[in-house]
Amino acid sequence: MILRSSNLEAAKHVAQKLKGTLEQFQFSVVGKVTASFGVTAFRAGEDFNTLLSRADKALYLAKKNGRNRVESIT
Numbered sequence: 001m002i003l004r005s006s007n008l009e010a011a012k013h014v015a016q017k018l019k020g021t022l023e024q025f026q027f028s029v030v031g032k033v034t035a036s037f038g039v040t041a042f043r044a045g046e047d048f049n050t051l052l053s054r055a056d057k058a059l060y061l062a063k064k065n066g067r068n069r070v071e072s073i074t
Helices: 008-024 048-064
Strands: 037-040 070-073
Touching: 008 037, 008 070, 037 048, 048 070
Parallel strands: 037 070
Antiparallel strands: none
């Protein structure tokens, strides 16, 4: 998800809200699920692949640190 006009803290807040909403929801077929999120912010002059790579690293950090988490890399 790309949040235009948002800083890193706002993006982390959105990810935390999504995570919380998702873990409270009861799905009819699978029951409860959780999700991990990797969050980062665009740096002036970087390309999309660099941004995406950093977000991916943050996601794997969240999984490594116990899953069902939000991690960020600045």
